[in-house]
Amino acid sequence: xxxxxxxxxxxxxxxxxxxxxxxxxxxxxxxxxxxxxxxxxxxxxxxxxxxxxxxxxxxxxxxxxxxxxxxxxxxxxxxxxxxxxxxxxxxxxxxxxxxxxxxxxxxxxxxxxxxxxxxxxxxxxxxxxxxxxxxxxxxxxxxxxxxxxxxxxxxxxxxxxxxxxxxxxxxxxxxxxxxxxxxxxxxxxxxxxxxxxxxxxxxxxxxxxxxxxxxxxxxxxxxxxxxxxxxxxxxxxxxxxxxxxxxxxxxxxxxxxxxxxxxxxxxxxxxxxxxxxxxxxxxxxxxxxxxxxxxxxxxxxxxxxxxxxxxxxxxxxxxxxxxxxxxxxxxxxxxxxxxxxxxxxxxxxxxxxxxxxxxxxxxxxxxxxxxxxxxxxxxxxxxxxxxxxxxxxxxxxxxxxxxxxxxxxxxxxxxxxxxxxxxxxxxxxxxxxxxxxxxxxxxxxxxxxxxxxxxxxxxxxxxxxxxxxxxxxxxxxxxxxxxxxxxxxxxxxxxxxxxxxxxxxxxxxxxxxxxxxxxxxxxxxxxxxxxxxxxxxxxxxxxxxxxxxxxxxxxxxxxxxxxxxx
Numbered sequence: 001x002x003x004x005x006x007x008x009x010x011x012x013x014x015x016x017x018x019x020x021x022x023x024x025x026x027x028x029x030x031x032x033x034x035x036x037x038x039x040x041x042x043x044x045x046x047x048x049x050x051x052x053x054x055x056x057x058x059x060x061x062x063x064x065x066x067x068x069x070x071x072x073x074x075x076x077x078x079x080x081x082x083x084x085x086x087x088x089x090x091x092x093x094x095x096x097x098x099x100x101x102x103x104x105x106x107x108x109x110x111x112x113x114x115x116x117x118x119x120x121x122x123x124x125x126x127x128x129x130x131x132x133x134x135x136x137x138x139x140x141x142x143x144x145x146x147x148x149x150x151x152x153x154x155x156x157x158x159x160x161x162x163x164x165x166x167x168x169x170x171x172x173x174x175x176x177x178x179x180x181x182x183x184x185x186x187x188x189x190x191x192x193x194x195x196x197x198x199x200x201x202x203x204x205x206x207x208x209x210x211x212x213x214x215x216x217x218x219x220x221x222x223x224x225x226x227x228x229x230x231x232x233x234x235x236x237x238x239x240x241x242x243x244x245x246x247x248x249x250x251x252x253x254x255x256x257x258x259x260x261x262x263x264x265x266x267x268x269x270x271x272x273x274x275x276x277x278x279x280x281x282x283x284x285x286x287x288x289x290x291x292x293x294x295x296x297x298x299x300x301x302x303x304x305x306x307x308x309x310x311x312x313x314x315x316x317x318x319x320x321x322x323x324x325x326x327x328x329x330x331x332x333x334x335x336x337x338x339x340x341x342x343x344x345x346x347x348x349x350x351x352x353x354x355x356x357x358x359x360x361x362x363x364x365x366x367x368x369x370x371x372x373x374x375x376x377x378x379x380x381x382x383x384x385x386x387x388x389x390x391x392x393x394x395x396x397x398x399x400x401x402x403x404x405x406x407x408x409x410x411x412x413x414x415x416x417x418x419x420x421x422x423x424x425x426x427x428x429x430x431x432x433x434x435x436x437x438x439x440x441x442x443x444x445x446x447x448x449x450x451x452x453x454x455x456x457x458x459x460x461x462x463x464x465x466x467x468x469x470x471x472x473x474x475x476x477x478x479x480x481x482x483x484x485x486x487x488x489x490x491x492x493x494x495x496x497x498x499x500x501x502x503x504x505x506x507x508x509x510x511x512x513x514x515x516x517x518x519x520x521x522x523x524x525x526x527x528x529x530x531x532x533x534x535x536x537x538x539x540x541x542x543x544x545x546x547x548x549x550x551x552x553x554x555x556x557x558x559x560x561x562x563x564x565x566x
Contacts, residue, residue, distance in 0.1 A: 011073075011193030012066050017221070018192055018208035023059045024221035025104035026089050028229070029155045033101055034058050036086040037068055045184040047197040050081040056090070056098060073194060082196050085189045086166045088158060100166075102155040104225075106232055107189050108174030111136065111145035111182040113200045118143035121249045122178045129238060130230040131174060134210035136190075138203050145182070147190065147205045148174045150235060151228040170232040173239035179247055245269070248276055294506070297414060297451040298325070299346045300513040303485060303506065304413075305445050307438065307452045311470050312490035313462050317497060318455050319364060320372060320526045322416045325453070327376040329414050330357040330385035343499055344517060344530040355411030360388045362422025375525045390422055399423040400440035412448045417441065418455035421476070428476035438483040456480060464491040466538070467500030467516050497521055497528055498538065515539050 026032070034056040039048040050072060057065045072081035087105055090098035112118055118135060123146060126133045131150040138144035156168035167187045175186035182200075190196050192208040209217055216224050238257040244266065245251035255265040272278040295304045302308045302325075312318040325342050329352035333339050339349055361369055369387060376382075392402045406412065417423055426433035445452045458464070462473035470489030474480055481487065481503060489502035500516030508514065516538040519528035530536050 012070070014193035014207045014209070015066055015069060015191055016062055019057075019062045019065060021208065021221040021224055022085075022087055022105060023062075024225045025151050027059070027104070028222070028225050029102075029104040029152060031089045031102060031104055031155060032059065033089040033091050034098060035089060036098075037065060037083040038086060039072075039081055039083060045199045046082070046084070046188075047199075048081045053081065053083065055083070056092075069191075069194070080195070080197065082194050083191070084196075085191055087189050088166055088168065100158045102157050103168045104152055104155070106150045106152060106156055106168050106170035106174065106235070108148040108171050108178070109136075109145070109182075109185050109188050109190055110148070110175055110178040110180035111138075111185050111200065111203055112141075112143070112180055113182055115141075116144075116180075117141060118146065118180075122146070122180060125177045125238070125242070125249075125252070126174065129174075129177075129235050130228070131235065132211040132228055134205070136203050136205045138201050144203065145180065146178055147192070147211065148178075149211055150174065150230055150232060151225050152232050153229045154232075156232060170235045173235045176239050177235070177242055179242075246274060250276060251279075294510055295348070295351065295449075296511075297329070297348055297351055298342050299348065300511045301343060301345050301486070301488065301501075302451045302453065304351065304451050305449045306485035307441055307445060307454060307483065308486040308488060309454050309456055309480060309484035309503075310488045310490070311456045311458060311474055311502065313458045313464070313473075313492075316490045316492060317521060317526065317528065318490055319361075319418050321528060322418055322453055322455050323359060323369070323372050324376050324526075326357045326359045326385055326414055326416055327373065327382045330382040331377065332381065332383065343519075343528065344536075345513065352413040355413040356384050356386050356409055358386050358388065358406065358412055358415045360390075360415070360417045360423065362390050362417075362419055364418075365389075372526065398425060400436065403440050403444045407444065407447060409448075412444075412450045414451050414453065415441070415444065416453045416455065420454050420456045420480070431477045431479050434477040434479040435483070438479065442483070454484070464489070465493070466491065467498060467502045470502045493518070495520070496531075499528075500538075 022035070037053075037055045037057060039051055039053045040046050041052045043051075053072065055065070055068045057068075069083050072083055074080050087107060088100050088103045091101050093099045110122075123133065123135075126146065126148055129150070131148055133146050133148040135143050136145035136147055150170055152170075156170065159167045159169055159171065171187060184199065190203070190205055192205045192210070194204065196203050212219075212224065216227060219227070234257070237259050240259045241255065241257045241262060242252055244259075244262045245255055251265075251269065255261060268282065269279055272282055296302060297304055310318050310322055321343065325347070328340055328342060328347055329349070332353065333349060339347065341347065359369075364372075373382070388402075392399075397405075406415075420437065421428045424433050424437050428434060441452045441454065444450060457475050458470065458473040459475050464470050464473050467489030470491065471481055471487065484503065485505065486501060487503035489500060491498050497519045498516055499519060501513060504512050506512050518531045518536050518538060520531060521528055
């Protein structure tokens, strides 16, 4: 056996509190009687030096229970006989006869076997039920299972469908919802603070307080139970849905946990051959959560989870406004403080307030970066802004590999790559090279829900007169245009700077900016000032009112022609 023995600080203190909480749960639903401390007959799955032990304990026998445990447990030294708990309350009907009545708790034990570790979604499904739970450890694996305790609002009868196990309704459901395969152990209740030696190693749940939220750590057993009671039927219903949806976490989240919806939901799933990949591409978008909700970092200009290309000729100011966006997003603004806009549009600071904004500066060195930073952030408040050059801290890795390392940061609302050609692995005219670049930044955008802003140059001598002409003057492969979700084009018109969407494949009802905007540049602080009123807007398209008038006129003509035909 290679598992090390976890250090137990005070198993008696944990067991004392645990038994008190369980008895409080039984009393909360009107139960009183006896529970059993026992060892199984045989050595599978639990190893015991002494088999078949059984000690009956009442609510007032907690100290006696601890004495029994210490006697067989040998104070944690092997070989041991570690006592399990049967949490079902029994009524004494004879000298040595006890009849099961019910329980105020339902429970489950799920152990990850071999080298497997507990996954986030496995615990998450139990958390959503309101069932108290925390991780079980095994040797050097701190996430080798789950201990689960549900405090019931009513008496739970022994489960007739599992007569061979001492369980109640809801126990099996908790175990199945974890999707952890350890059928030998699910029905057993392991006391916290003890090392349990079994067929698959040495498992331990350190302390009963680990299953409690912080606000209940110092609460009485009665207060803990009152704050933790849940409806066991919710667990039963959730498990029914979990199995009905083929144990796909994505479907479980999308469809919900109401069994009445199973026939309706499965109809569409069946039509797609119960293939999750095909199902994801069928029908209208479902209201399933933020991962499928279109959101902006800058309203109408820069979407989250996508790549935006910021393209202009040299000297137009594209690096300055990209740097400015990072600075604004990286400041911890005070509540109620007026926050700046970017190119006339609101920045969604809620998406940026807790993450690191990343700026890759491939051309401008520290002197220029620091000088611009003084202009945009004279009070030095942009503490969540992280700068990188092209050397990646002397690591012998590619840009793609470095982005993978950056994914370990919890939140990255904005990444600016300035300019693109400095971070390519080859010629910017090579479609394969540019595609490899976009694969890396798109993967980062999707995984981190980040706005990826790629600064890109135009061909030498290019002089576009509007934002749409920028597309025709882009340097490099057509891939730059094809793969970007949005292309913001910038150009100069004498003393003014023109900014608009050169490409946009986002539906207009999501609020994309449709007109070109005219800005004056303040050379002292590099700010672009949007001109007021009609002076600040250039249009080469019809207004919504003009389009509506044309549609009304066309409808009128069609109606007149139909009437003539009749």
